[in-house]
Amino acid sequence: MSHISTQTCNIKTVNEAVLQQAIEMVVQQFPGMTVDKHILDFDHSKIPVDCALHTPKAHRGVGLNWKQTLLNRLEFTGDDWNAGEEFEAIRTALVQAYQAVAVNRAMTMLGYQVSGARAGANLVVAGVRV
Amino acid sequence: MAAKKITVTISPDGKLHSDYDGFDGEACFQEAEKLAQSLAQQGLDMTVVKVDPKRREQELRKLETSQKVGV
Numbered sequence: 001m002s003h004i005s006t007q008t009c010n011i012k013t014v015n016e017a018v019l020q021q022a023i024e025m026v027v028q029q030f031p032g033m034t035v036d037k038h039i040l041d042f043d044h045s046k047i048p049v050d051c052a053l054h055t056p057k058a059h060r061g062v063g064l065n066w067k068q069t070l071l072n073r074l075e076f077t078g079d080d081w082n083a084g085e086e087f088e089a090i091r092t093a094l095v096q097a098y099q100a101v102a103v104n105r106a107m108t109m110l111g112y113q114v115s116g117a118r119a120g121a122n123l124v125v126a127g128v129r130v
Numbered sequence: 131m132a133a134k135k136i137t138v139t140i141s142p143d144g145k146l147h148s149d150y151d152g153f154d155g156e157a158c159f160q161e162a163e164k165l166a167q168s169l170a171q172q173g174l175d176m177t178v179v180k181v182d183p184k185r186r187e188q189e190l191r192k193l194e195t196s197q198k199v200g201v
Contacts, residue, residue: 002150002158005181009146012175072173092142099140099174106168107136110161123140130133 009099011074014066018105019074022097023051029093032056039063039078049077053094057086064094074098100125136165146176 027033034054038046039061049063063077074095080087100116100123107114112127135151148165150158166176 002153003183004149005178007146007176007178010175011173013173015173018172096140096142102169102172102174103138105172106165109168121142126137128133128135
């Protein structure tokens with residue numbers, strides 16, 4: 001018997017190798033995105049974060065923190081003034097990319113030949129083991 | 131031995147839709163448990179919200195189709 005299941009999925013404790021790969025995927029997805037270590041607040045003062053993703057629309061940056069958070073949970077921070085949709089799109093893309101990278105690595109650890117693809121708004125990871 | 135296949139579709143709302151193919155008996159559930167443990171090592175915490183076992187007829191139909199197209 002085989003089955004189909006649906007799961008909800010949260011990033012509980014950040015795996016930095018997975019996050020790094022996820023960030024690389026998201027950078028390719030958003031034209032003009034740059035990565036550094038600070039976001040800008042309302043008066044353009046720099047606020048240090050573990051990682052910041054800037055785009056032309058979200059120029060103040062989407063900040064990511066995990067090194068000092070409780071249980072190394074991933075937290076998003078930043079001033080999304082006038083860039084709320086972009087901010088949310090980046091956050092969503094990063095979580096989705098993290099999940100895809102994690103699934104890819106998990107299947108590989110279990111001995112599957114893994115491939116990935118985008119299908120509309122979804123990411124599909126398929127593993128085959130003979 | 132038939133190949134075992136897992137297809138995971140990740141939607142923007144954070145839900146994972148997993149499709150297990152080619153597993154005998156309860157083996158797919160055991161594999162799902164292994165995958166969940168492996169995902170936990172990558173920092174992901176999964177909660178299963180729905181499980182639909184595939185009927186034997188569904189699997190046979192799928193197998194016949196794939197044999198006809200030479201997959």
